[in-house]
Structure formats: C-alpha cells, structure tokens
Amino acid sequence: MWNSPKVGILGGGQLGRMLVESANRLNIQANILDVDNSPAKQISSHDGHVTGSFKEPEAVRKLADSCDVITAEIEHVDTYALEEVASKVRVEPSWQAIRTIQNKFDQKEHLRKYDIPMADHRELSSNAPEELAKIGEQLGYPMMLKSKTMAYDGRGNFRVNSKEDIPEALEALKDRPLYAEKWAYFKMELAVMVIKTKDDVLSYPTVETVQEDSICKLVYAPARNVSDAINQKAQALARKAVSAFKGKGAFGVEMFLLEDNSLMLCELASRIHNSGHWTIEGCALSQFDSHIRAIMDLPIPPKSLELRQPSIMLNIIGGATPDSHLKATEAALSIPNASIHLYSKGDAKPGRKMGHVTVTAATMHEAETMIQPLINVVDDMRA
Numbered sequence: 001m002w003n004s005p006k007v008g009i010l011g012g013g014q015l016g017r018m019l020v021e022s023a024n025r026l027n028i029q030a031n032i033l034d035v036d037n038s039p040a041k042q043i044s045s046h047d048g049h050v051t052g053s054f055k056e057p058e059a060v061r062k063l064a065d066s067c068d069v070i071t072a073e074i075e076h077v078d079t080y081a082l083e084e085v086a087s088k089v090r091v092e093p094s095w096q097a098i099r100t101i102q103n104k105f106d107q108k109e110h111l112r113k114y115d116i117p118m119a120d121h122r123e124l125s126s127n128a129p130e131e132l133a134k135i136g137e138q139l140g141y142p143m144m145l146k147s148k149t150m151a152y153d154g155r156g157n158f159r160v161n162s163k164e165d166i167p168e169a170l171e172a173l174k175d176r177p178l179y180a181e182k183w184a185y186f187k188m189e190l191a192v193m194v195i196k197t198k199d200d201v202l203s204y205p206t207v208e209t210v211q212e213d214s215i216c217k218l219v220y221a222p223a224r225n226v227s228d229a230i231n232q233k234a235q236a237l238a239r240k241a242v243s244a245f246k247g248k249g250a251f252g253v254e255m256f257l258l259e260d261n262s263l264m265l266c267e268l269a270s271r272i273h274n275s276g277h278w279t280i281e282g283c284a285l286s287q288f289d290s291h292i293r294a295i296m297d298l299p300i301p302p303k304s305l306e307l308r309q310p311s312i313m314l315n316i317i318g319g320a321t322p323d324s325h326l327k328a329t330e331a332a333l334s335i336p337n338a339s340i341h342l343y344s345k346g347d348a349k350p351g352r353k354m355g356h357v358t359v360t361a362a363t364m365h366e367a368e369t370m371i372q373p374l375i376n377v378v379d380d381m382r383a
C-alpha cells in the first residue's frame with residue numbers, strides 16, 4: 001500500500017477540482033498551486049496548498065518541496081521551473097512534453113516526425129500582411145490563423161476567409177506568435193482520451209465533440225454514426241500521437257474526421273480534457289481517476305476504460321447574465337439520469353465554463369431525448 005502520498009497540481013480550476021475528487025477517494029492528498037479559494041482548493045481542506053501562480057518559479061519550487069509527484073491541469077505553465085524541480089521530484093507528464101505541447105506549432109513540428117496526419121501549416125516570422133498573403137496563396141482560403149501559444153477555447157484562432165480579411169486577422173491576434181493552417185473540411189470532430197502509464201498506452205472510446213463559437217459544447221460517447229473501424233482507427237492514431245511524448249498521465253487528443261473518412265489531428269493537450277468529462281459517469285474509472293493512478297504507478301485495468309452506457313456531456317457555459325448557469329442547473333435537476341457538476345467559479349461571464357451535465361442511458365437515442373430539453377434551455381441563454 002502507498003504511504004500517504006502527496007500529489008502537487010499546477011492549477012486549481014475545474015480540471016484540478018475533479019482531480020481532487022479522484023485523489024480524495026484514494027486518500028491521496030492533492031496540494032494545489034493557484035490563487036486562494038480556487039475551485040480545486042474549495043473542496044480540499046489541508047495546509048499543503050500553495051498560494052500563487054503556475055507561472056511563478058518560486059511558487060512551483062515551493063509546491064515541489066512538499067510533494068512526491070507533481071502534475072498540471074493546464075499546459076500554460078512555467079516549464080523552466082518544472083525542468084529545474086524535476087531533479088528533486090517526479091514531474092508527470094514530463095516538462096519536455098508540456099513545453100512542446102504548449103506551443104501548438106512546436107507540437108505539430110514534433111508530431112510531423114511521427115507521421116501523424118495534420119492540416120498543412122506555415123509559420124509566420126514577421127506577422128506582416130504581405131507574409132500572410134503569400135501563405136494564403138499557398139494554403140488557399142479560408143485558412144485558420146492561430147496563435148502558437150496561450151490558446152484555449154478558440155481564443156487564439158481567426159478564420160481568414162479571403163485576402164481582404166488579413167488586416168483584421170493580424171489585428172485580432174496582434175503581438176502573438178502565429179502560424180496559419182489550411183482549412184480542414186471535416187464532417188465531424190472526434191476526440192480520444194489517452195492514458196500513458198509506466199508501461200502502457202491506453203485509450204478510452206472515441207467520442208464526438210461539437211464546438212460552438214470554437215468552445216466545446218457537447219460530447220457524445222460513443223461518437224454517433226461512426227463505424228467501429230473508425231472508432232478503433234481514431235484510438236490508434238491518438239495513442240500513436242501521445243506515444244511521441246515522454247511522461248505519464250492523461251492526454252486529450254482532438255481530431256477531424258474528413259469526408260473520405262480519413263482522420264487528421266487537430267491538436268493534443270498534455271492533461272485531462274473537457275472531451276473526457278463523460279468518463280466520470282460513463283466508465284468505471286474516469287479520466288481523473290486514471291490520471292492519478294497513471295502518475296502514481298497504480299494499476300489501471302484496461303477494462304475499466306470501456307464505455308458502460310452511452311453518455312452525453314453538455315457544458316454549462318456563462319451566458320448573458322451572471323446567474324445563467326444557475327438557470328441551466330435548475331433545469332438539469334429535473335432531467336432523468338443527469339449528473340450535475342458545478343465548478344464554483346462565482347458569477348458567470350459570457351463564454352466561461354461554469355459546469356457540465358452528463359446524461360447516461362441504455363441507448364444513445366434515449367440519452368439524446370432526455371438531454372434535449374436542457375440543450376433548449378442552454379441555447380436560449382446564450383450570450
């Protein structure tokens with residue numbers, strides 16, 4: 001048996017909070033590095049938390065001093081601080097993996113060496129309109145202009161429909177390191193959660209993700225109307241991509257399913273991921289349980305990652321008013337088989353992830369029917 005191990009987590013948002021829920025059930029103490037009263041700290045009362053930011057080397061050092069292993073719920077952390085503390089404490093996944101993945105362009109350059117299919121892309125060196133116009137001639141329009149770093153929920157992407165959009169696109173992503181991507185004409189977006197352990201690379205079933213305004217809105221597990229062959233192919237691609245990185249833990253892999261049924265990687269994340277929240281109710285071990293086990297070298301029976309029942313996850317995203325998430329929650333209370341997760345972030349802000357709801361049922365059709373009234377409520381409250 002393990003002896004009161006301590007896991008340090010860089011970041012105390014909703015992902016950290018759900019990691020704490022899993023750690024708590026195994027009597028593992030999770031020390032959170034984030035501001036006081038962050039969502040993860042609120043459900044974990046002990047004196048091991050660190051007040052500060054995952055971007056401050058001193059705070060990362062302080063966290064490392066009190067833990068057996070440290071991990072991150074977000075990729076936008078100071079990897080130089082992680083590199084420094086890695087000589088004293090285990091860092092999972094590796095700081096090298098996080099450093100490469102946190103820069104979406106470096107991530108793609110790295111994955112190219114492993115033959116992972118991706119949309120064609122070009123780096124911008126000067127962010128000058130003439131430079132982007134030249135890239136536009138090569139990639140064609142529309143193309144997606146993307147920030148290499150600090151991107152999330154589509155904040156960092158700009159769709160460039162034609163040459164005329166170039167000044168607006170460069171203004172929107174001003175002062176950020178950029179690259180441009182060829183447009184991917186996908187029929188569906190898929191995602192796979194991969195769990196890297198000390199000697200295995202495991203995956204959860206392939207899910208379908210639906211983004212609205214570039215923010216994940218719905219996740220269907222399993223992906224609807226997708227053959228078993230594609231499900232298996234997507235899992236294999238996700239495992240292959242994650243195998244290109246060093247370290248243990250959960251990785252979220254986003255993919256495009258194209259018209260010809262071929263797959264392309266959109267991006268991957270070196271952490272637990274929104275597309276895996278359904279595993280809390282849908283599987284015996286959630287992505288959070290598996291992440292904790294993987295970084296602590298505890299057993300993960302592969303069968304525990306199989307889908308128990310079709311599941312649909314709906315994000316509760318801040319709408320037009322500060323209490324919009326509470327109205328959605330109220331509606332969810334009456335939905336059969338709905339498990340509600342609120343993140344305790346205070347007032348809603350438009351576009352902010354405030355919680356999620358997962359509905360499971362014997363069939364996907366039944367789950368769709370049960371969650372539809374809630375989707376209607378959420379749609380009515382959009383900012």
Ligand code: ATP
Nearest residue numbers: 119144151152153154155181182183184211214267
């Ligand atoms: P996340 O919150 O997942 O980290 P992000 O800000 O890093 O998002 P991406 O995942 O790169 O952004 O893109 C967000 C969404 O934009 C994708 O899920 C997809 O819907 C769309 N998108 C991204 N790249 C392309 C592309 N090359 N062609 C078409 N659509 C794209």
Ligand code: MG
Nearest residue numbers: 151152153267
């Ligand atoms: Mg991203």
Ligand code: MG
Nearest residue numbers: 153254266267
């Ligand atoms: Mg994404």
